[in-house]
Amino acid sequence: MNTKVEFIKNIPNEQALKKSLHHIMIIDLASKKYPFATELKNKLKRVGKKLSDLNKTPVTTELDNGSIISWIGYSSELSPFKMHSLIRKGFNILSQEKPTEILITFLPKNIDEAWVDASVYVSLVNSQALPNHKKDVKVIELKKIFIVGVKKYDLSKTLALVNGNTLTRNLTITPPNNLTPTIYKAKIKQLAKQHKWVYKDYSMTQLKKMGAGAFVAVGQGSEPEDAIIVHLKYTAKNSKKTIALVGKGICFDTGGHNLKPAKYMSGMHEDMNGSAVVLGILQAATESKLQVNIDCWLAIAQNHIGPKAYKQNDVVTALNGLTIEIVHTDAEGRMVLADTLTMASRKKPQAIIDFATLTGCMHVAMGDRYSGVISNKSDFACMAVGAGVESGERIASFPYDEDYEDDLESQIADIKQCNLEGGPDHIHAARFLGRFVENNTPWLHVDLSSSNRKGGLGAISSDVNGFGVGFGIKILESIIKK
Numbered sequence: 001m002n003t004k005v006e007f008i009k010n011i012p013n014e015q016a017l018k019k020s021l022h023h024i025m026i027i028d029l030a031s032k033k034y035p036f037a038t039e040l041k042n043k044l045k046r047v048g049k050k051l052s053d054l055n056k057t058p059v060t061t062e063l064d065n066g067s068i069i070s071w072i073g074y075s076s077e078l079s080p081f082k083m084h085s086l087i088r089k090g091f092n093i094l095s096q097e098k099p100t101e102i103l104i105t106f107l108p109k110n111i112d113e114a115w116v117d118a119s120v121y122v123s124l125v126n127s128q129a130l131p132n133h134k135k136d137v138k139v140i141e142l143k144k145i146f147i148v149g150v151k152k153y154d155l156s157k158t159l160a161l162v163n164g165n166t167l168t169r170n171l172t173i174t175p176p177n178n179l180t181p182t183i184y185k186a187k188i189k190q191l192a193k194q195h196k197w198v199y200k201d202y203s204m205t206q207l208k209k210m211g212a213g214a215f216v217a218v219g220q221g222s223e224p225e226d227a228i229i230v231h232l233k234y235t236a237k238n239s240k241k242t243i244a245l246v247g248k249g250i251c252f253d254t255g256g257h258n259l260k261p262a263k264y265m266s267g268m269h270e271d272m273n274g275s276a277v278v279l280g281i282l283q284a285a286t287e288s289k290l291q292v293n294i295d296c297w298l299a300i301a302q303n304h305i306g307p308k309a310y311k312q313n314d315v316v317t318a319l320n321g322l323t324i325e326i327v328h329t330d331a332e333g334r335m336v337l338a339d340t341l342t343m344a345s346r347k348k349p350q351a352i353i354d355f356a357t358l359t360g361c362m363h364v365a366m367g368d369r370y371s372g373v374i375s376n377k378s379d380f381a382c383m384a385v386g387a388g389v390e391s392g393e394r395i396a397s398f399p400y401d402e403d404y405e406d407d408l409e410s411q412i413a414d415i416k417q418c419n420l421e422g423g424p425d426h427i428h429a430a431r432f433l434g435r436f437v438e439n440n441t442p443w444l445h446v447d448l449s450s451s452n453r454k455g456g457l458g459a460i461s462s463d464v465n466g467f468g469v470g471f472g473i474k475i476l477e478s479i480i481k482k
């Protein structure tokens with residue numbers, strides 16, 4: 001990150017403020033005296049708005065010297081999601097002009113630190129360069145953010161979150177020819193070296209030997225056979241707790257022999273988003289020295305067609321010995337995750353959280369504004385919903401009752417991969433995955449229906465939004481406190 005953040009405790013006078021061209025002013029809705037009050041009052045009068053409207057939509061004013069101010073109304077009662085969205089709207093107005101410097105002035109006296117964190121987060125995260133192969137792409141080169149009216153404090157957690165989210169979006173946006181499993185593996189090795197994570201991987205040859213038939217069923221359809229399970233470890237200084245994070249990393253999903261039509265195959269390079277979220281969380285946790293050990297498992301493969309690719313009605317044996325009847329080759333996510341969850345749970349972590357763009361059904365249920373979770377422990381699901389509220393990355397919980405599994409009864413194998421009759425596939429997928437979690441490990445499954453929302457979501461302006469990194473850090477913090 002090339003942007004520097006500097007604090008200025010005392011609010012300068014109007015003349016001094018005018019020296020900067022791009023401003024965000026966060027204002028107390030009850031205040032009477034503040035800089036450039038006339039300009040704001042005139043603007044509000046002109047557009048028929050009141051000061052109290054500023055905590056719904058920001059307005060902008062221009063000063064006689066050409067400076068632009070984006071006005072935002074402060075309220076300690078806004079949810080983190082609303083706060084993020086409001087600040088993003090205010091920042092977007094300025095970012096169109098590609099500023100090199102912005103001033104964020106906090107006018108209220110007792111400002112909640114969450115507002116300062118959110119302002120820094122939103123401004124920085126939306127100024128990061130993302131993969132783009134246009135010849136004349138224009139990026140924001142924000143060199144400095146001044147935080148005015150606030151005493152200096154440690155922003156390292158916020159900066160780590162910016163870096164984590166940016167890593168996730170970068171990987172997810174990367175075109176599929178630039179992120180095959182072979183290339184992805186090399187990138188992860190590089191990250192592991194940089195952050196001093198212990199790196200280990202399991203190749204197709206090893207996985208076949210181990211009997212990880214569910215993962216291999218998907219990996220065998222690619223040439224070269226470069227599908228891989230990567231295991232990374234972050235060790236905290238003073239923690240005995242270990243949490244396993246598992247990520248789905250399908251670098252491209254054609255649907256397999258049950259081929260997706262063009263409209264639905266487009267964008268399927270983003271099917272590795274779950275693994276990118278896990279890497280984003282791991283990086284943010286490392287940079288902010290989070291006090292919990294993290295065991296990461298990334299299931300990386302492509303879902304291809306070809307003479308060796310798995311077919312409907314194949315029966316395969318998973319690592320834990322369960323036989324699976326293949327029903328639909330596009331349900332490859334749960335296949336690669338099944339064996340990966342077994343491997344993760346055999347290390348006996350305190351809990352497992354998996355992240356996956358898993359089912360279209362979750363998308364139908366939630367739209368792209370929320371992601372859904374399902375857990376084998378109800379208090380874990382409740383904790384996730386809370387972490388969703390606190391992080392501004394919203395989460396809803398779905399049921400995990402045993403009788404849903406009746407729908408996965410197979411005549412020829414221990415379990416069916418899914419069913420073709422429709423119904424709640426997001427719950428079926430969770431029931432299926434649950435069969436591969438060993439040692440009764442508390443497990444939370446995150447189905448990332450909100451990983452891509454046109455026009456952005458919450459704090460993030462890009463369609464691919466890195467949803468899950470903020471949530472992931474928040475839930476790890478909740479686990480540490482427990």
Ligand SMILES: [Zn+2]
Pocket residue numbers: 253255303329330331332333
């Ligand atoms: Zn699929």
